[in-house]
Amino acid sequence: MTDLYSFLEHTSNTSDFKADLSTRGGYITFSNSGRRGGVKYFQIGLDNILQTLKDIYENLSVFQSLTQYEETPWRTNGSSLFKDPVANANSTVQTKPLFSTLSKIIIWANQPEFDEINPDNHIVLTENSLKTTISRLEEVANSFKPQHSTIIKTQNKKHQIIYYGAPGTGKSYTINETTKDESVIRTTFHPDSDYSTFVGAYKPTTIQVTMRDVSGHKIIEGGKEVKEDRIVYEFVNQSFLQAYIQAWKYYAETAVDAEPQKQYLIIEEINRGNCAQIFGDLFQLLDRNSTGFSDYPIYTDNDMRKQLFKAFEGLSISQSENINNLYNGRNVTEQVLKGEILLLPNNLYIWATMNTSDQSLFPVDSAFKRRWEWQYMPIGKGYDDNGNELNWKICIGANEYDWWSFIEKINLQIGSTTNSEDKKLGFFFCKAENNCISAETFVGKVIFYLWNDVFKDYGFDGTIFKDTDGGTLSFDKFYRADRNGKAIVQNNKIDLFLNNLGVKMTNDSENLFLDENGNTENSPTKDFSRYSLNGNGNYSKGGIVYEAIKLYAENNPEITAQKIVDTWLSLSINISNLIETDDMWNKRKEQTKDAKFESKSKVLTLHNGEVIHISNQFNVNRIQDFINCVNAQDWNIRIEKL
Template structure:
């Protein structure tokens, strides 16, 4: 796109996107493929590349981006069926506000929020929070900073000469630091001028003596240089876009106040955003443990993310696996390297610890812990004593509290949650959402005592949720048949139940294959290998397949040679949309 073809829009238009950037990009990705697919208009060669890039930009996961795109599909001209349910409130608001824009306007906004080239935005006033952090992240060198995620958390690193060491502060805690530097301006300004920038012992003492927030004060004591660099970058780039010098900081009062204004204005915008939770000061209630289960492809993960409003809720995700231990889930003491290349030990929280501490620290927010594939680990062992916390009161809080798993956990928790708790409990604003499929090979059973502490939601097979796509397969030596994927999978499941007595939780859900899997109309290998290895492993005859198929190699070879792979009994139950397929010798070998 040349400069003469740039799309211009005001900063006010871009301001409307703040807080829903990922959703707006997902809305654009849900547009039709004319004049070219939307992901290619954004410069990505494939949809997967686009999902990964957008997820990295907005600190989420590619699956979330795809699910959001899928939610919009049914409301655009994408040609994909998407999810036919009504848009959840946050997405409905995005669609109402941006769904009527022209494709060119929506593209320009997406290019702007993704930081792509050839987009000119008219600025009507001073530097904004997003600009400051774009500069901060771009200035990464000895220490690094990541863009804020969940609208309020900043990750930053140490010098990383041997390995990455990453730490977190909330924007509120950083704002407290700037306020403290202004309130104690003479001390900080004098220190800066006398030491001509960074002097570790002096700045460590200054942080310890003058920072009011105990988390920030602790961070300044153990990671002094990374903390110094983070504050220095924010102050500098709130006032100037030019490069800054490593280990230097500006302590001019006006520049400190300007940095504080930028951060305060951003946080004020967050607090003024509409909320579906309780009023400030009141803790949200209703927290629960919910287990989604059903056959593969029934939409378990989608159902989880339908419960989460990514605009206003806070969430943490993990995937259980066979090697997962209690320390991975809750947290443990682990070694690291400080800025002096010395080995230090610090508590590294697991997803459970982070979610619980976040929920206690944010009483007016819904907080979610998402556990995918719950039964791929020995779940009761991974939870350990935390298992008892799953008993809930009517308001959603824990019926029983437990001892902290370790003194390090307790110290970390009380710092982060700003509490003085002696025992651990779940607050009423924490939801634990899990998915599982008991049919998969290599999974562990859930014992009754553990499972009954979850509200269990079974997802039945619903063929109306199948992608709108056709599948093509060979029926005879010179004949092929085409049918809707929804019809194919329904017939397949009926055959598996009636002829092979396959259990319901091992059948094929309509979302087992997605739009990308069905793009070329051929049945992908992941379906065939599931049928062969998982469902028919103990059926020597393999009556679903052609009589000449004796090994999976035979099956793969016949697929590549365009020969029939399914048995006549199965194919007789399928009807082509163009009429009955005529194949009197379905089980004969055309070769």
């Protein structure tokens, strides 16, 4: 029987989805096909696969009919029935590569019976095939069990993890919460990061020295030595060496039978820097043995050796014998304390974040990838520190939209447009204040991101960026300039965008019904204010709005319905659906379940026979905003409260 390592190596040559068994740990690295723009690699442990096969076996009545690859049923059943979190996450984001990997393993375990099957399209799910696979994979997984060691293991947490996912999925937050009671040193990679800024280098520093005369005697004035600042070059430790030195100092403080304190080195945005350039020879240290120490120490140069020797001077490690035994009796602890070698201890954890939407900055090669555990951060609802669900809203004037509804709707659009998970938005992409994301924040952060980083490269053929005139709702249309040239957010354009997307509203504006005086049945105080138009008439709130727009239409008989609608909406009056063309109104009518929909607006027929619809849903605040906006225009229209 061909071993699993050789079998996967051979089958990957003819498969769109590569799968390789590691030789130094119990996991499989698999990839997508790369047909949608670049091959991406993922890792899953043999224990994770075993649990997944057991889940399929326990739910065989569900899976036995899914022998041909169909994305929807495999994604749906995987997300609901796979207990293992790694397999569960991959079933929703890399469904077919996971399917192909499982099929390859079943074919391997049952060879030569299924040798002619194409694992990319077919999987054999019978009671016997699954029992055989689980039994044989257990044998392979057991071969990777670590040997007994007298070293106290600190493997409750993985030593090197990259948390990856869409922006706003809580990668940094998860790390912060996990390490909040630990010793942490944090750094952020960027395009200019290099070895010296990560490890350490000589830098100019200022020290005070005593001034001396030409004879070498100290200069004394007023009974005190005269000092001067002098620039000298000193070796300065950066984040890696700071964490490394502290981790070994914790070991020096620890008794022979105790576990040392953990030290964390957190790297934010790891893929925004060139990892090969930044890590350099430290790359070799990332291979850890079964106890968490580096497999292969590396020798230091003279400058680093002096620095480490100075940092470790006077220290001794009580667990030296046990540590040295891991390296065949070589006295590595003495070499560490002398600064001769670099060797990662098992209490040093290196955790990082990767924003998948930035993967194009510096691609991470497969050799680097396999030295890390990969933790996918799915897009889901947000929760506060007490585990309560966050009900954030997008607050656009008087209208409030459900933030989670927006996240779901926009991610569907991003996924279908880009065929990728990389550009999607996480729940925490924006920060709310008092559960509210303001119009300014929404446009400046969300719309800007969508326009420039997502849809710009794919065109705007869809309906979500469709303007009322049938053109494109370009980014500049979300702003207008006031008289001082200051950019003012156009609330009506945001409303239009969110309505195009079909985002759920959270306030009562959809079901709220105001009478002609702007009151509801439950209004605590009734308001019966009346208004005049250019000194004439006695109108209610809804009536004065209708009459003002009617007068504007009469004064401009040549203007089309669309032009009138665009003009009035450009005022950004604080109410959605203030004025609509007949097409806009009918489109909303088809989508609404509001029984009072038709009574919430009035029809105005123009000189050319076109029809527009004018809202009559105005309370005290809305009518005042309307009056202020209209009176500020040079339209010879003046509204006053009687």
